Amino acid sequence: MIKGKSLLIGVAAGAFGGLVGLGGGVIMIPLMTRFYGLSQHQAHGTSLAALVFTGLTGALTYWLHGTVEAAAALLLAATAIGCASVGALFAHSLPEWQLKGAFGAFLILVALLLALKPYYALYSGSAAGWTRVAILLASGGVAGFFAGLMGVGGGSLMVPALVLLVGFSQHLAQGTSLLAMVPAGVAGAYTHWRLGNVAGALVPGLIVGIIAGTYAGATLAHGLSEGTLRVVFAAILIGLGVRDIRKSLKLQRALAGQPVRPH
Numbered sequence: 027m028i029k030g031k032s033l034l035i036g037v038a039a040g041a042f043g044g045l046v047g048l049g050g051g052v053i054m055i056p057l058m059t060r061f062y063g064l065s066q067h068q069a070h071g072t073s074l075a076a077l078v079f080t081g082l083t084g085a086l087t088y089w090l091h092g093t094v095e096a097a098a099a100l101l102l103a104a105t106a107i108g109c110a111s112v113g114a115l116f117a118h119s120l121p122e123w124q125l126k127g128a129f130g131a132f133l134i135l136v137a138l139l140l141a142l143k144p145y146y147a148l149y150s151g152s153a154a155g156w157t158r159v160a161i162l163l164a165s166g167g168v169a170g171f172f173a174g175l176m177g178v179g180g181g182s183l184m185v186p187a188l189v190l191l192v193g194f195s196q197h198l199a200q201g202t203s204l205l206a207m208v209p210a211g212v213a214g215a216y217t218h219w220r221l222g223n224v225a226g227a228l229v230p231g232l233i234v235g236i237i238a239g240t241y242a243g244a245t246l247a248h249g250l251s252e253g254t255l256r257v258v259f260a261a262i263l264i265g266l267g268v269r270d271i272r273k274s275l276k277l278q279r280a281l282a283g284q285p286v287r288p289h
Contacts, residue, residue, distance in 0.1 A: 031061050032228040036235020044243025050236055051077055051178030052136055056266050066125045070117055070177030071218030072225045076232035077179050078211040081204055088201025095202045101162040102206035106170030110214035113174025118221045123277035130270030136182045137263035140256055152193030161191045174214035180207045
């Protein structure tokens with residue numbers, strides 16, 4: 027059974043991803059904590075579980091357009107799988123206030139990467155041989171860890187690395203990243219599920235909503251200025267990030283028995 031709010035959250039996350047080319051976890055997680063009252067841990071696990079299925083759809087789409095390099099995706103996934111599980115375990119070990127604060131900082135980082143998207147491609151290099159292999163393995167490990175920790179797809183970190191260090195085009199980087207993060211997402215989501223951090227009842231609605239929202243967002247993006255969209259969404263993410271950091275500090279003060287200042 028699909029819950030109405032989960033469908034709407036999925037649509038919002040998918041539309042964001044389709045518009046600006048990033049995963050929807052950064053939108054899903056704040057909405058699930060607000061409208062469903064999920065803990066930060068549950069929101070991260072549930073987001074990652076939903077993104078596994080939508081990642082499959084995105085990877086297939088890029089594959090059909092010839093913008094996926096399977097060999098590179100395999101190397102990325104080789105380290106991302108194990109590191110995603112480690113990230114999920116580490117997220118579970120953190121108290122609520124620390125995980126919320128870390129997510130707020132991550133949102134601000136993603137916002138900065140989003141704002142700089144048109145510029146980092148200008149400084150891309152091209153690696154070959156064992157250097158290329160090492161970069162792919164390292165990039166997969168870092169992105170996988172943050173995927174498991176933050177409940178996101180990992181592309182926000184993997185794509186810039188592929189463009190800057192390996193010399194991929196933006197489309198090839200996004201398609202290869204999507205394919206690599208599917209098995210890593212499965213590993214991270216499974217770990218979260220074993221730890222009780224997946225609200226399974228919400229996942230079907232999120233999946234359907236993200237697929238529909240991604241199509242709508244991608245279609246709309248062709249008629250709007252990408253630069254304007256990047257600035258608007260970067261500002262939104264910074265606002266959400268600052269809010270989560272403030273909530274984190276509020277929770278920390280409450281746990282320490284200190285007076286909490288009203289906002």
